[in-house]
Amino acid sequence: MDSCYAIELRNITKRFGEVVANRDISIGLKRGQILSLLGENGSGKTTLMNMLAGIYLPDEGQILADGEPISIRSPKDSFRYGIGMIHQHYKLVDVFTAAQNIVLGLNEGGLNIKETNTRVQEICDRYGFDIDPAKKVYDMSVSEKQTVEIIKVLYRGAEILILDEPTAVLTPQETQKLFAILRNMRDDNKAIVIITHKLNEVLELSDEVAVLRKGTYIGTVKTAETTAQALTDMMVGHAVALNIDRPFNQNQTERLTLKNVTCYDHEQVKKLDNVTFTVNGGEILGVAGIAGSGQKELLESIAGLYPVAEGSIEYTPPEGDVKNLVGMSPTQIHKAGVALAFVPEDRLGMGLVGSMGMTGNMMLRSWKNGFGPFVDRKGPQELANFIWNDLEVVTPSTEFPVRRMSGGNVQKVLVGREIASHPSVLMSAYPVRGLDINTSYAIYNLMTEQKMNGVAVLFVGEDLDVLLELCDRILVLCGGKVSGIVDARTATKDQIGLLMTSVGGKEEA
Numbered sequence: 001m002d003s004c005y006a007i008e009l010r011n012i013t014k015r016f017g018e019v020v021a022n023r024d025i026s027i028g029l030k031r032g033q034i035l036s037l038l039g040e041n042g043s044g045k046t047t048l049m050n051m052l053a054g055i056y057l058p059d060e061g062q063i064l065a066d067g068e069p070i071s072i073r074s075p076k077d078s079f080r081y082g083i084g085m086i087h088q089h090y091k092l093v094d095v096f097t098a099a100q101n102i103v104l105g106l107n108e109g110g111l112n113i114k115e116t117n118t119r120v121q122e123i124c125d126r127y128g129f130d131i132d133p134a135k136k137v138y139d140m141s142v143s144e145k146q147t148v149e150i151i152k153v154l155y156r157g158a159e160i161l162i163l164d165e166p167t168a169v170l171t172p173q174e175t176q177k178l179f180a181i182l183r184n185m186r187d188d189n190k191a192i193v194i195i196t197h198k199l200n201e202v203l204e205l206s207d208e209v210a211v212l213r214k215g216t217y218i219g220t221v222k223t224a225e226t227t228a229q230a231l232t233d234m235m236v237g238h239a240v241a242l243n244i245d246r247p248f249n250q251n252q253t254e255r256l257t258l259k260n261v262t263c264y265d266h267e268q269v270k271k272l273d274n275v276t277f278t279v280n281g282g283e284i285l286g287v288a289g290i291a292g293s294g295q296k297e298l299l300e301s302i303a304g305l306y307p308v309a310e311g312s313i314e315y316t317p318p319e320g321d322v323k324n325l326v327g328m329s330p331t332q333i334h335k336a337g338v339a340l341a342f343v344p345e346d347r348l349g350m351g352l353v354g355s356m357g358m359t360g361n362m363m364l365r366s367w368k369n370g371f372g373p374f375v376d377r378k379g380p381q382e383l384a385n386f387i388w389n390d391l392e393v394v395t396p397s398t399e400f401p402v403r404r405m406s407g408g409n410v411q412k413v414l415v416g417r418e419i420a421s422h423p424s425v426l427m428s429a430y431p432v433r434g435l436d437i438n439t440s441y442a443i444y445n446l447m448t449e450q451k452m453n454g455v456a457v458l459f460v461g462e463d464l465d466v467l468l469e470l471c472d473r474i475l476v477l478c479g480g481k482v483s484g485i486v487d488a489r490t491a492t493k494d495q496i497g498l499l500m501t502s503v504g505g506k507e508e509a
């Protein structure tokens with residue numbers, strides 16, 4: 001039999017009660033190769049890989065290592081076969097340092113800090129990581145935490161690395177750094193599996209792509225011989241149009257005007273610097289910028305979640321008088337019709353209760369707002385049904401615990417809930433993180449629909465191609481300042497790139 005595979009899955013089936021998460025799947029992982037695992041939200045990717053990580057046992061089928069049948073009954077077994085998995089949610093201990101986390105659970109007869117540091121340094125040098133072993137996890141960025149997780153499995157001698165959506169929460173720059181490291185590992189003859197929804201990443205990085213659809217295996221293709229369109233069609237099962245419709249709304253009216261808004265963080269560092277702009281009802285205003293240029297502070301200060309030191313935020317509701325939002329509480333602002341759908345790094349941490357189903361989570365939102373704008377019109381059940389159908393949430397019922405839904409489906413609930421609250425200003429940051437292509441387009445269409453209904457949409461995105469296709473205008477932030485506002489129908493990527501790196505797009509003197 002073919003034993004060119006480091007690990008082979010043969011005819012694997014995994015059920016959760018009624019749900020068949022994986023049906024008769026056969027896939028092989030080769031050394032010296034990066035394999036992308038592709039499929040829509042809920043298609044069974046995480047479940048399949050969790051069986052290699054020792055988290056679930058298959059109901060049927062076989063796993064082989066170098067051609068020999070093996071049984072993986074625990075994460076310990078998984079390590080023994082050289083498998084290391086980096087999960088969608090990180091599992092580090094916050095109060096420990098990088099080095100402490102890396103050796104956690106290893107019984108090496110006491111921790112020798114010096115020796116650990118030397119070995120960690122070796123791994124860093126070999127693959128191009130850059131970390132401070134003495135840094136505490138609570139002081140780390142997401143990207144640093146991810147680095148620690150990867151070094152941790154390498155430290156344990158992993159030869160087969162599985163990364164579940166590692167780029168979902170990384171900036172484009174961090175993603176490029178990670179890819180360089182993964183290429184080094186491939187050249188070191190490791191077998192690598194990466195799960196990602198971003199087709200440009202699949203095409204850029206992997207050698208082969210395996211596609212799942214609704215729990216079944218569709219096939220594996222060589223990356224060099226395929227295209228984004230072909231992969232999408234394989235994933236979805238029918239032809240999908242990959243373009244965003246951008247109608248123009250003739251009836252635009254002033255909705256939100258920021259005048260000279262300045263904000264400081266708790267260390268008195270200026271985060272927003274004299275920001276002035278208007279967003280109209282009936283348009284999508286994109287916000288672009290290098291990570292940390294003030295995007296988060298901008299949306300949060302409008303939502304009342306970040307203190308405004310100077311300036312005003314004038315809100316003109318569709319009916320009624322102009323209000324200054326500065327000084328109002330987040331609840332008052334939300335009630336006035338300004339909604340923030342911010343997709344956080346920790347999806348379950350953000351106002352969703354894992355043990356409750358979709359309906360319960362809808363009610364939660366309305367209770368918290370003392371019966372907000374939408375609850376009068378639609379019951380939570382109806383809302384849950386709307387999100388379930390319109391965003392095609394994969395779940396057996398609206399009562400199924402959110403915690404057990406796949407990562408992307410949890411996110412649909414989060415974004416859908418804000419859109420469904422019928423705001424007159426909809427602010428959204430990274431709403432398609434972790435969403436498959438089809439659903440990403442469904443979210444873009446929903447935002448456009450909102451805009452055509454007269455809503456002012458403020459959209460913080462990281463993909464310039466999408467911003468240029470979806471938005472009417474794009475505001476570029478640079479170091480907390482408005483670097484420029486461009487017409488998205490005529491602007492170019494280069495022009496925006498220049499505005500991102502220097503205010504006004506001019507070289508610094």
Ligand SMILES: Nc1ncnc2c1ncn2[C@@H]1O[C@H](COP(=O)(O)OP(=O)(O)OP(=O)(O)O)[C@@H](O)[C@H]1O
Pocket residue numbers: 016019020021039040041042043044045046047048394395404405406407408409434
């Ligand atoms: N512990 C569990 N209990 C019940 N059902 C589960 C459990 N884990 C996963 N499922 C179900 O199995 C199916 C596949 O889920 P899985 O998490 O593998 O999808 P995925 O392809 O990783 O999706 P995503 O891209 O959204 O992360 C889903 O319908 C999910 O609800």
Ligand SMILES: [Mg+2]
Pocket residue numbers: 045046047088164406407408
């Ligand atoms: Mg998943």
